[in-house]
Amino acid sequence: MRIKSLIAFAALFGALSGPAVAQEASPPRLVVVVVVDQFSANLFNQYRSRWTGGLHRLAEEGLVSINGYQTHGLTETCPGHSTVLTGAHPAQTGIPSNDWVDPATGKEVYCLAAPRNTLAHGRVTDNGPVGPDNIRAESLGDWMKAQKPGDRVFAVSGKDRGAINLAGHRPDGVFWFTDDFGLTTYVEPGQSAEARLAPVAAFNQAFRIRQQARTSSWWTGAETDCQALSGDWTINGQTFRSRVPPARDAFDNSPALDEETLAAATYLIDTQHLGQGRGTDLLGVSLSTTDRVGHAYGTQGPEMCEQMHRLDRALGTFLDRVAQIPGGALVVLTADHGGSDFVERIAARGYPHAHRIDNAPLSAVNDRLRDQFHLADSPLHSASSGLIVADKDDKALPAPLRDQVIDAALPLLRALPDIVFVEARDRLLQDPMPDTRNPEMLTVRERMRLSAVAERSADIIMIRAQNATGGGRVGGNIAGHGTPWDYDRRVPIVFWTPGAQAQERFLPIRTIDIAPTLAAVLGLSTPSLEGRAIPLWPEADAAPPEPGR
Known part of the structure; x- marks a missing residue:
């Protein structure tokens, strides 16, 4: 624009x-x-x-x-x-x-x-x-x-x-x-x-x-x-x-x-x-x-x-x-x-679905991946936007092992309780940028595509169900945000x-x-933007519409 x-x-x-x-x-x-x-x-x-x-x-x-x-x-x-x-x-x-x-x-x-x-x-x-x-x-x-x-x-x-x-x-x-x-x-x-x-x-x-x-x-x-x-x-x-x-x-x-x-x-x-x-x-x-x-x-x-x-x-x-x-x-x-x-x-207060999740199922996924690929350490590590696929020092696994682990992990993660969306970052990045003019209509996948950045986002994007959260420590953080x-x-x-x-x-x-x-x-020129200029108060003194129009 x-x-x-x-x-x-x-x-x-x-x-x-x-x-x-x-x-x-x-x-x-x-x-x-x-x-x-x-x-x-x-x-x-x-x-x-x-x-x-x-x-x-x-x-x-x-x-x-x-x-x-x-x-x-x-x-x-x-x-x-x-x-x-x-x-x-x-x-x-x-x-x-x-x-x-x-x-x-x-x-x-x-x-x-x-x-x-x-x-x-x-x-x-x-x-x-x-x-x-x-x-x-x-x-x-x-x-x-x-x-x-x-x-x-x-x-x-x-x-x-x-x-x-x-x-x-x-x-x-x-x-x-x-x-x-x-x-x-x-x-x-x-x-x-x-x-x-x-x-x-x-x-x-x-x-x-x-x-x-x-x-x-x-x-x-x-x-x-x-x-x-x-x-x-x-x-x-x-x-x-x-x-x-x-x-x-x-x-x-x-x-x-x-x-x-x-x-x-x-x-x-x-x-x-x-x-x-x-x-x-x-x-x-x-x-x-x-x-x-x-x-x-x-x-x-x-x-x-x-x-x-x-x-x-x-x-x-x-x-x-x-x-x-x-x-x-x-x-x-x-x-x-x-x-x-x-x-x-x-x-x-009337929403019994809200709960803290158990991390044991994710540990079980790591156990299966270690066995399948003969790894000494768990390959899936928590990151702010999902999971990274890495060695014990959080360095990315070498190719093609990284992609092989991701392919094997996706169906296992999708089967976990409380998980509603799982996708590899690199596959998500292949999606076109969605039209966001009706933001309430965006799918979860589209919302996550708007957050995905090559190299910086986690290797695997994983989303929990609504009001399902992990962690929580009195004296630290007991509530949060970060979901779609x-x-x-x-x-x-x-x-x-x-x-x-x-x-x-x-x-x-x-x-x-x-x-x-x-x-x-x-009165500033801008580069091409996803956002649009919203008219502010333009109709306050606007002439009334002509009859029949």
Whole structure:
């Protein structure tokens, strides 16, 4: 799709009568893209009536698509974020999962690993040296910098993969929180760590003072509707006490992380004077707490309840600031993926099919393959998107043995309980890319094709039945996401600008439609994209249809 026309910002509010036409007008001075990690459409709808702050404002004043979709099947943070501002599926961004195994070395590779870089805070923490190198698609920020060099691009998050994916390859600043420091960033060869951190140096100093002065819990327990959700659950023989504050009372696992991320976003607006230049600035904001709460405590307890209320209030304060941008601002809110509750609570609430799976059948498959091919070690190893076929050091088996093991494994794996889809990655890659304009109609195979990347995806793609999960440890992760099922794929997509007419749209749109939509608003040319530009509010003042038409 080649977007050539400049859609006037005023046209968003219905200033055009009839079809939009190309005309010179000022686009918004600031575009803010907010991605709430693990914010499913189910969660959005569940709490929608309870919000009073920023989420209420977006839901009641914005253009709300209640059937937004991440189209692909492996619904994790890194691939989900990679779709939002590229207009491309993970199969095209080159980011199939949060990490993968290098078949030559057997080493795990983080999705945004960049060994040539260093981290600005001077330590190797979190995911090590990172950067945008592994992302194979350009994004909205890259188009802005190439076509309008005066435009500025910043991003901030609780996670490196949240910030970097939104910032693209050539941002003016990209920051995320790291333990005992504040906001950090990556430093490329020839760059200065001090210069890279300069935009947030004062913020970090004040942040550390706030952290050191903290004496109370990171949780308030003040939401009356949340306390009623408390309870005790048995998970893999351990007792999980679902209550606020939780047993692990840490900043990076609490609503305070999102509050500080939004404070940092506001700081960048103020100190970098975003939205106050002649062009348009882009600010990406990825909010990580909903994901961390969902993993550690599930989505239906008092922990997520408090997170939803506090996120709503923090976004309210942030939107108040955004609404003051003199030249106008356009805000988009979506999610990198959805999520589900832990299976024990799901089962107790009327869905007895939800359960944790037994890994013994997979062990039996490995036993048969070892015997059949006279192998000393099990050839099937778990990976983020399925199974790799490898030796004891996770290095790929040599040809033709690798293909022979895969051929023998497929029927055995398809016969396992709780497994609903199994296919070799290389065979899946032979399928054409599916038409995703009706994302709810995609087959499981098509969803997984949208996630498949040569060399990076697992050798064997394997999908479990709905609400069938493995693992689970109290004090670690007890719930998750990553499946092709709609509770992980459906996400809210909301466009908002002060004064625009509230509107709900029920037909599905995709996260890959966000980037071309924003590019059209900003008058940017794009490469050929899978996503399409969505008209925003064009009919507000449109002339009524002629009689009989």
